[in-house]
């Protein structure tokens with residue numbers, strides 16, 4: 001409502017000016033307390049692992065050469081039958097190329113969700129996505145979903161496998177925002193994910209997988 | 223569920239007689255207090271991040287009108303539609319209009335306290351639109367047609383048995399189970415269908431970034447991500463105070479909010495939304511609307527002291543640490559925001575005529591002030607509201623509503639007595655002689671003694687005893 005807009009803004013401006021608070025007088029913030037959050041690069045992964053395992057995240061260690069086979073082996077061990085993947089990404093193309101015969105079915109997310117809802121909500125056991133790296137301070141993965149790697153891949157299937165490059169580890173979210181200049185251009189959706197979906201709404205008892213994945217598996221690629 | 227007659231005293235008396243309710247709260251709050259303290263074990267770190275978070279919020283408020291305009295411009299540039307509402311009625315009408323234009327009859331909603339302020343669910347139901355709360359706690363209270371009793375843990379007043387019973391009664395084909403995992407699965411099953419079929423998804427906003435035109439949401443369950451990604455239309459609700467200036471300003475808030483709220487280093491999901499679905503993208507809503515609600519906030523903003531209220535990041539820690547809240551629970555406040563923040567916010571929004579009682583539900587112990595992550599002087603504002611309630615011509619809506627000539631006269635007499643040594647001596651001697659004979663039911667005294675034992679006066683005054691000990695000036 002345009003009237004509401006103008007009346008709210010003019011009211012705010014009038015009262016702010018009446019109190020003599022010039023906007024430029026508001027002091028800039030000192031971010032030192034966040035800048036001080038630093039870890040030895042060698043310690044970052046241990047810390048991420050400890051924090052994320054505390055909230056039921058699982059870890060799978062593998063190498064650049066072997067990760068597609070490692071993912072397949074893991075799914076077979078867990079008895080899962082299908083994996084949602086992003087065919088147009090580099091990782092997705094490689095996964096498909098090296099998947100081989102038999103084994104769990106690879107399901108491409110290659111259509112708009114409207115044409116894909118039934119399968120997505122009821123017919124895939126796991127989804128695999130890339131990440132931009134992880135944050136040591138809080139044990140969080142960073143994801144920028146895209147046209148090629150859609151948003152729901154990390155949310156709807158009961159298991160989310162997240163590929164994490166072992167050299168893409170950062171100290172804090174603040175450091176990433178600054179150094180990677182996120183403010184210069186954010187995608188449609190950016191995410192921090194720090195564990196599988198969880199709730200404590202029933203008498204503070206933790207339960208996993210209330211809406212999103214029940215299991216989060218970080219695939220550490222060295 | 224709009225609350226018609228509010229009576230905190232009566233509601234809290236009732237709550238105090240419910241041992242189950244008190245046990246549920248006590249256990250939950252004690253646990254949270256201990257776990258939160260462990261998260262902030264490093265006092266230097268706590269002080270540093272807290273000072274930073276408070277400065278981010280203070281700076282945002284100092285530039286509020288400019289930041290709101292910048293936010294609007296950047297959201298619009300990103301393809302997100304902005305709507306302004308002075309009142310909750312206006313906000314509800316905006317939502318209804320969007321729903322109708324899209325032919326939507328079902329909405330799924332993530333946690334949004336502003337939508338509680340709007341009584342949105344009741345409003346939409348009157349217009350034959352179904353709204354399903356998707357946060358598990360909110361879903362539970364909605365099934366039982368209750369209000370949330372805590373801003374972070376809406377169903378904290380219920381125990382597992384009560385929830386098990388409720389699910390069996392209200393969910394089709396549900397078996398009785400007290401297994402929390404099974405109960406959660408049950409809700410997952412019901413709500414997944416709703417996500418997949420709803421025409422509109424709704425959410426709150428934890429922080430809106432002016433610099434980039436981004437809406438940030440903090441959550442553990444994933445229902446917020448579902449509501450903002452699966453349905454074709456997303457409507458987000460925010461109060462005018464929720465904006466920050468820079469993207470990096472989000473970092474201190476994200477650092478301190480989950481630790482204060484639920485004693486976690488971070489929530490499972492931190493969801494930053496900057497645009498509707500772009501061409502080529504395969505999911506996400508095609509339309510995003512943001513409803514920016516005032517509902518009395520611009521009036522709070524006018525007063526320098528009261529403005530501090532608007533720094534709040536809705537962590538709920540003040541509730542967890544409040545001795546009154548812990549005893550009576552959230553429903554006694556009969557308001558969307560209970561506990562300390564509710565006691566200062568609701569009277570300012572709804573007026574002292576209706577809510578003048580709320581700031582009195584406080585022992586002024588200062589526990590909330592010590593843990594508030596953005597340093598809101600809650601207790602000072604509480605005192606200010608008590609004064610405004612009995613003094614005409616104040617700033618807050620309904621100032622002077624509780625003024626009483628009798629009480630005023632009593633305090634004037636009290637002040638006069640305390641400023642004259644002679645009058646004080648005469649009065650205290652008189653009390654020592656006759657005080658115990660005065661019945662507890664005397665006017666004015668009655669208000670105090672209705673919930674407390676009348677104090678016993680000593681037979682001799684302190685002055686008399688001191689003189690007897692040989693202290694000369696007594």
Ligand code: SF4
Pocket residue numbers: 533534535536537538539540541562563590593594595596597598600
């Ligand atoms: S007043 Fe402070 S402690 Fe209470 S909810 Fe707001 S930010 Fe949290």
